[in-house]
Amino acid sequence: MIGIKDKTTEELLQRAIQSLDPNKYNSRLVSITEEINDTDPMEFFEAAKVAGKDRVFWTSTEDEFILVGAGNAWEIAAEQDRIESTEEQWEYVLKTAVIRNPYKVPGTGAVALGGMTFDPEKERSGLWESFRPSLFTIPEYIMTKQQGSCYLTINIQVCKNDHPVQLARQVQDTAKTLLTGGGTKLQNFRVSSKEEIAPQHWKETIRRATEKIQQGEAEKIVLARELRLTFDRGADISNIIRKLMKTQPNSYLFCFEKGDDCFLGATPERLVRLEEDKLLSACLAGTAPRGETKEEDERIGRELYHDRKNRQEHEFVVQMIRNALEHRCTDISIPEAPVLYPLKNLQHLYTPVAATLKDEYSIFDIVEQLHPTPALGGTPRQESLEFIRQNEQLDRGWYGAPVGWLDSNRNGEFAVAIRSSLIRGKEASLFAGCGVVADSNPEEEYQETKIKFLPMLSVLGE
Numbered sequence: 001m002i003g004i005k006d007k008t009t010e011e012l013l014q015r016a017i018q019s020l021d022p023n024k025y026n027s028r029l030v031s032i033t034e035e036i037n038d039t040d041p042m043e044f045f046e047a048a049k050v051a052g053k054d055r056v057f058w059t060s061t062e063d064e065f066i067l068v069g070a071g072n073a074w075e076i077a078a079e080q081d082r083i084e085s086t087e088e089q090w091e092y093v094l095k096t097a098v099i100r101n102p103y104k105v106p107g108t109g110a111v112a113l114g115g116m117t118f119d120p121e122k123e124r125s126g127l128w129e130s131f132r133p134s135l136f137t138i139p140e141y142i143m144t145k146q147q148g149s150c151y152l153t154i155n156i157q158v159c160k161n162d163h164p165v166q167l168a169r170q171v172q173d174t175a176k177t178l179l180t181g182g183g184t185k186l187q188n189f190r191v192s193s194k195e196e197i198a199p200q201h202w203k204e205t206i207r208r209a210t211e212k213i214q215q216g217e218a219e220k221i222v223l224a225r226e227l228r229l230t231f232d233r234g235a236d237i238s239n240i241i242r243k244l245m246k247t248q249p250n251s252y253l254f255c256f257e258k259g260d261d262c263f264l265g266a267t268p269e270r271l272v273r274l275e276e277d278k279l280l281s282a283c284l285a286g287t288a289p290r291g292e293t294k295e296e297d298e299r300i301g302r303e304l305y306h307d308r309k310n311r312q313e314h315e316f317v318v319q320m321i322r323n324a325l326e327h328r329c330t331d332i333s334i335p336e337a338p339v340l341y342p343l344k345n346l347q348h349l350y351t352p353v354a355a356t357l358k359d360e361y362s363i364f365d366i367v368e369q370l371h372p373t374p375a376l377g378g379t380p381r382q383e384s385l386e387f388i389r390q391n392e393q394l395d396r397g398w399y400g401a402p403v404g405w406l407d408s409n410r411n412g413e414f415a416v417a418i419r420s421s422l423i424r425g426k427e428a429s430l431f432a433g434c435g436v437v438a439d440s441n442p443e444e445e446y447q448e449t450k451i452k453f454l455p456m457l458s459v460l461g462e
Contacts, residue, residue, distance in 0.1 A: 008032070008100075009172060013156065013164035016098040022160050029074055029097040029138065031110040031408070033153040036143075039179055041066045044143045046238050047178045056113045056139060057241060057255035057264075058405055060413065064147045067107050067405060069139030070178055073155035074112075082116055082134035087364040093138070094408055101153070106275060106411035107144040108151045112136040115256065115263075115403030115417060118372065118396040122389050127422065127429065128397035130258035137256075140171070141178055152179070187236040190461040197226040198393055203442040205391050212387060213438045220316055221378040221387050223445075224433030226394050227453055229460060231426045237262050240423075243459035247344050251455075252415040254403050263398050265420025266455055268343055271370055271402050273413040274363045279329060279355045281366075283317040283338070284416075285375040285435065286310030286349030289451050290342065301340045301347055313435045314338055314349045316374035321353055324369035329355035345454040363412045367402050375435065376400040376416060397422065399431040419455045430456050 009032060016030045041059075048055045048070035056069035074093060078085035090112060101109035114136030117128070142153040154171050202225045209221040237255065241264065244253050248266035255264040273280040288304040291297030304310055318334065325332055332355040341350035357366070378384025398417055406412030422429045432452035434445045 009154070009168040010164050012098060012100055013158060013162075013167055017158050017160065017162055017164055020158065020160050025096050027157050027159045029093055029110060030156045030158055031097060031099045031101065031153060033101040033103060033108045033151055035103065036150050036152045036179070038148070038150050039143060039145070041068045041143060041145055042238060042242060044068050044070070044178055045241070048141075049238070051174060051177055053140070054137075054259065055237075055255065055257045056137060057253065058113060059245070059253045062250065064145075065107065066143075066145040067111065067113065068143045069111075069113055069137065069141065071140030072137050073140045073157050074138040076112060076114070076134075076136040076138075077132050078134040079132065082120055083364050083368045086116075086134045086136060087362065090136070090406070097408070099408055101408070103151060104409060105144065105146055105149070105151060106409070107142075107146065107405065107407055108153055108409075110138060110155065110408040111142055111144075111153065111405055112138050112407075113256070113405040115398050116401050117398060118376070118401040119385060119389060122395065124397075125395040127395055130261040131256070131263060131398050141175055143178075186239045186242070187233065188239070189231045189233045189235055191229050192232045193230040195228045197228060199225070199446065201393060203446055206436055206440060206442040206445050208391060209387060209436040210438060210440050213436065218383045218387065219379045219437070220313065220374055221384045221436045222374075222376055222433050223388065223392055223436055224394055224396060224400065224431055225449055227430040227432070229428045229430065231428070231461065234425050235423050235428060235460070237264065237423070240264065240459050247458060248419075248455060250341075250343055251419065254415065254417065256398075256403070260425050262423045263417070263420065264423065265417055267415045267418045267420065268341065268348065269375070269416040269418060271373075271404070271414040271416050272363060272366045274357060274366075274411060276410050277357045277359070279325075279357045279366065281321055281325070281353040281355075281370065283314060283321055283351040283353065283375075284341065284348050285314040285317045285373075286338070287448065287452065288347055290345060290347055297342075297347075301342075304347060304349065305338075305340060309437055309439070310349060312437065313375070314351070316379050318351055320374050320379065321370065324366070325353070325355050328361045328365060328369070329357055331356045343455070345458070346451060363406055363414070367414055371402050372400065373416070376418070376433070378435070394431070396431065400433065419452065421456045421460065428460060430460075
């Protein structure tokens with residue numbers, strides 16, 4: 001049953017519309033949150049498709065935390081000065097909004113979900129036409145599930161001439177459909193063709209990067225490539241997410257749908273998490289496959305832990321995060337050595353980071369400082385980005401960039417969009433990269449990217 005009462009919605013909408021001053025702003029957001037009975041997030045997600053709504057999905061499985069959004073009540077988009085402009089627009093929404101949320105649960109109240117491009121200076125291709133340099137959506141309907149409790153938030157953008165009774169009836173009817181209507185039958189699909197985009201050119205780029213590093217012009221450069229799949233029918237996004245939830249239980253799952261285009265993935269890499277002023281980040285760099293047996297798995301893990309190249313890559317990330325936080329945070333805590341972080345297909349070197357964010361800074365400030373980490377760009381940052389810009393054929397778009405959410409109670413979380421795919425109808429582009437250092441071997445780096453394609457390939461019919 002829906003917890004939000006029709007009369008409550010009507011009264012709040014009426015007050016918001018009557019108090020709206022068109023001389024100051026033309027519209028405002030009304031956000032209403034109530035606790036609801038337990039609801040299956042995937043059924044909500046599938047019902048949104050039936051209702052013709054674009055969808056967003058986010059889950060942090062270690063926290064038993066899921067966000068599912070349907071529709072678009074407010075869009076925050078930026079082309080230039082994307083982080084600054086996005087934050088300004090978000091602050092405007094909150095300043096003018098009417099928010100009824102008696103809960104302090106992260107992910108309730110006004111919530112925006114989205115992401116941004118990896119490199120705003122890189123020339124854009126048609127591949128990412130649906131995903132702007134910075135794009136965040138405040139969904140019309142958000143189902144939040146955390147540790148067994150369930151909440152529904154309805155967001156409505158109102159104007160002076162809107163009719164509160166009509167609006168309230170409309171949103172209530174749609175909310176009930178999303179919570180009780182059910183979805184469509186899952187559609188199976190399979191890969192009919194697979195194409196690696198310019199693998200030999202990519203290997204040559206690896207060689208050029210090692211020469212640049214050997215000449216002392218950079219320490220590390222991360223290079224990515226694309227694998228393109230064609231399906232026998234349109235990909236079923238619900239089917240993919242269900243598979244990812246089963247196969248990648250230790251990862252963040254994300255999905256951003258724009259019409260027929262959808263960017264989704266399962267990333268193990270947190271960029272930053274904020275709960276009021278408590279900040280968490282992570283260093284995740286250094287990769288190896290899992291073993292077929294326990295003994296082989298432990299041997300591979302030991303080799304990864306003691307491998308000079310991987311430990312060097314990891315230390316680059318640790319130092320960058322330390323430098324990014326030291327002027328914006330207090331009580332910074334970073335362990336002296338990493339640990340192994342096992343996933344289904346891969347294992348990584350992992351170092352957690354904790355700190356307290358100073359009052360004068362926001363999650364956007366931290367995102368701006370951390371992105372791109374040396375694990376996705378390289379070091380020094382500007383030199384490595386310039387090389388990527390000039391030599392990498394791939395338009396990364398949102399791949400490797402910050403994706404996540406933030407709410408009106410100073411909570412939020414961003415992850416790094418790796419282990420991901422851009423799906424466009426019957427086609428999918430998969431992305432994977434590797435860190436190039438002075439003694440990198442092009443063939444070995446190529447094989448590493450093949451391993452990194454596996455988490456998405458395994459749920460896309462391969």
